[in-house]
Every structure is written in C-alpha cells, then in structure tokens.
Amino acid sequence: MAWVWTGMVLLSLIFGIATGNLDEVANAALEGAGSAVELSISMAGILCLWSGVMEIMNACGLSAGLARAFRPILRRLLPEASRDEETLAAVSANVSANLLGLGNAATPLGIRAARRMARSCDGVASNELCLLVVLNTASIQLLPTTIASLRAAAGSQTPFDILPAVWLSSAMSVAAGLAAAWLLSRRKRRRL
Structure with missing residues (x-):
C-alpha cells in the first residue's frame, strides 16, 4: 500500500511540474490534510458517542440479549464453532455490533472469534472461518452509525435518511456472500 500512495504522490508532483500547477498541487495537499484533521475530530466525537451507547447496552444486558437472539441462526450457519460456547459468544457479539453499525467495536470481537x-x-x-469473514465483511446493518456519522460531519441535515438503501444493500451483500461461500464449499467438497 505504501507503494501505491508513494506512486500517487509522485505522479501528482510530476504532473504538477509538467503542467506548471505545482503551487495548486501543494495547496490541494495542504487543504486535504486540513480537511482530514477536521473530519477525524468530528468523527471521533460521534464514534465516542456510539461506543458509549454500546457500553451502556453491554452494561444493561441488551447486547447480550441481541447476541442470544442470533445464536439459533449462527448455530445453523456455524455448527462446529457453536460447540464452543466462548467462540459462539464472540461470533454473536460480532454480528450484534455489526448490526448496530459499530464496525470498530465488531472488529476485535471478530478477531477473537476467528482466533478461536x-x-x-x-x-x-x-x-x-471463511463464512465468519463473509458475515463480518458483508454485515447486515440496522443502524449504519459510521456512515451516518460521516454524513453528519459533512453537513447532512438528515444523516439517517439512507436507512432503506442501507438495509437493502447490506441484506443483498450478506445473501450474495453466503451464497458464494456455500457454492465454494460445495465445490471444495467435490474436489476432495
């Protein structure tokens, strides 16, 4: 990835010099850096809010209840992982966090489940394990908090008006991911 970024910077500098717009390239870089800092600060506040909401949900047992609600489905999808209660708990918590749009909170849970x-x-x-990666990556989201945070930071008056589109696209991505994982696992079994 470092090579990609280095190449992009070098190409920008080369084209800036070749076209005589090096000052504009430098100004755009500085402006972009300033915008990135502003966005990061506004996102930090919103992510702290939703992480706090997640902690409250953990403290009152709501996230554990949500995770319990997913266990019957997860037992059917991941029968071997379901035999270990800690692994199933980590997978359930990962799915619950993703459902609430808290990808940053879901990642450590997904890593713990994958390690187990x-x-x-x-x-x-x-x-x-591949199916867990698909579920974690595609993740159905009821509340896309990260996207809504970005929209709010960009000045949107109604950051959650994207809910129907998010529900539809996330359901379709999970369905496509599960179908692809199922087809590839059948293909693998046939070769064996």
Whole structure:
C-alpha cells in the first residue's frame, strides 16, 4: 500500500511540474490534510458517542440479549464453532455490533472469534472461518452509525435518511456472500 500512495504522490508532483500547477498541487495537499484533521475530530466525537451507547447496552444486558437472539441462526450457519460456547459468544457479539453499525467495536470481537475458530484449522482456513469473514465483511446493518456519522460531519441535515438503501444493500451483500461461500464449499467438497 505504501507503494501505491508513494506512486500517487509522485505522479501528482510530476504532473504538477509538467503542467506548471505545482503551487495548486501543494495547496490541494495542504487543504486535504486540513480537511482530514477536521473530519477525524468530528468523527471521533460521534464514534465516542456510539461506543458509549454500546457500553451502556453491554452494561444493561441488551447486547447480550441481541447476541442470544442470533445464536439459533449462527448455530445453523456455524455448527462446529457453536460447540464452543466462548467462540459462539464472540461470533454473536460480532454480528450484534455489526448490526448496530459499530464496525470498530465488531472488529476485535471478530478477531477473537476467528482466533478461536482457527485453533482447529492447522493453518488452512475452514469453511466456517471463511463464512465468519463473509458475515463480518458483508454485515447486515440496522443502524449504519459510521456512515451516518460521516454524513453528519459533512453537513447532512438528515444523516439517517439512507436507512432503506442501507438495509437493502447490506441484506443483498450478506445473501450474495453466503451464497458464494456455500457454492465454494460445495465445490471444495467435490474436489476432495
């Protein structure tokens, strides 16, 4: 990735020099850096708010209840991982956090679940581990808090008016991911 960014900077400088617009390139870089800092600060506040909401949900047991609600579905999707209660709890919490649009809170839970699932894989990802990655990456979101935060920071008066589109697109991405994982696992079984 460092090579990509270095290449983009070098190309910008080369074209800035070639076209005589080097001052404009430098000004755009400084303006972009300032905008990035402003966005980061506004996002930090909003992410702190939603992380606090998640902590309150954890303290009052709402997130545990939400995770329990997903366990029957997850037991059908991940039967081997469901045998270990701690792994199932981590997967359930990961799905719950993703459902609330808290990807930054879901990531450590997903990593913990993946580590627990990888113990029995002997260096090769199992179908269930790949399915966990699909569920974590595609994730159905009821409240897209991160996107709404970005929209609010950009000045949107109604940052949550995207809910129907988010629900539809996230449901479609999870369905497509699950279908692809299922087809690839069947193909793998046929080759064996």
